[in-house]
Amino acid sequence: xxxxxxxxxxxxxxxxxxxxxxxxxxxxxxxxxxxxxxxxxxxxxxxxxxxxxxxxxxxxxxxxxxxxxxxxxxxxxxxxxxxxxxxxxxxxxxxxxxxxxxxxxxxxxxxxxxxxxxxxxxxxxxxxxxxxxxxxxxxxxxxxxxxxxxxxxxxxx
Numbered sequence: 156x157x158x159x160x161x162x163x164x165x166x167x168x169x170x171x172x173x174x175x176x177x178x179x180x181x182x183x184x185x186x187x188x189x190x191x192x193x194x195x196x197x198x199x200x201x202x203x204x205x206x207x208x209x210x211x212x213x214x215x216x217x218x219x220x221x222x223x224x225x226x227x228x229x230x231x232x233x234x235x236x237x238x239x240x241x242x243x244x245x246x247x248x249x250x251x252x253x254x255x256x257x258x259x260x261x262x263x264x265x266x267x268x269x270x271x272x273x274x275x276x277x278x279x280x281x282x283x284x285x286x287x288x289x290x291x292x293x294x295x296x297x298x299x300x301x302x303x304x305x306x307x308x309x310x311x312x
Contacts, residue, residue: 176216180195
């Protein structure tokens, strides 16, 4: 009986994406809320991820679920049940992007409102640093440093 073209291993694709991000299996497991052994089983195709796990993986890899499984050995019946879109950014990434946009606006349009907005961002980023995932903390701290530098620059310090 003729076979179709060989399909790429979804597990291998997951391992490749993880490696490109410089994450260990433990790092990925923490982000997914599963064990390191479960990640190992996914990467070696010992188990097939459910739709929820594929959606979470796709978001972590900044892809849509169908992009992650396209051309792989993921079961078509499961692929049909995947969501079309997923969240690709953490709350920390979103807030830092908004902060960066405000910093750019304040640089281009200096005003008294800029001081107030910078102070608001300083408080918001301080709170976010307490609540965010440890993996996002360096991103939040770097944004907070930029906000404090902008505040210092505006105050003449």
